[in-house]
Amino acid sequence: MAFGPFLAVWLAGLRVAVSKRMMNYADAPRQDDLDGRGNLSLRALKEFTLSFLKLYFDQVDFMSGLFEIDALAQRFKMYVAQRNPQA
Secondary structure (H helix, E strand, C coil): CCCHHHHHHHHHHHHHHHHHHHHHHHCCECCCCCCCCCCECHHHHHHHHHHHHHHHHHHHHHHHHHHCHHHHHHHHHHHHHHHCCCC
16 A cells, blocks of 8 residues: 555645644734733744745745756756657
8 A cells, every 4th residue: 555645635634724723823922021021922023034034945845955056957848849849
């Protein structure tokens, strides 16, 4: 039994759940007098921002690995050559 697709779907769902939880947490009211100056929690906003950036960089790394950016130009040339054999 292949767990790859199941694991990918499960991890994607987990990421969505964590993202939603962090977005809700970013809108949390201030925790104490040292937690920012407005009505919302500065601590929660910082944690949300860090989690968002970690997810963003994870996705950039993932997509870079899929595309193999260094070899992309060569793959385009091979594709064009296959599509236009007379050129």
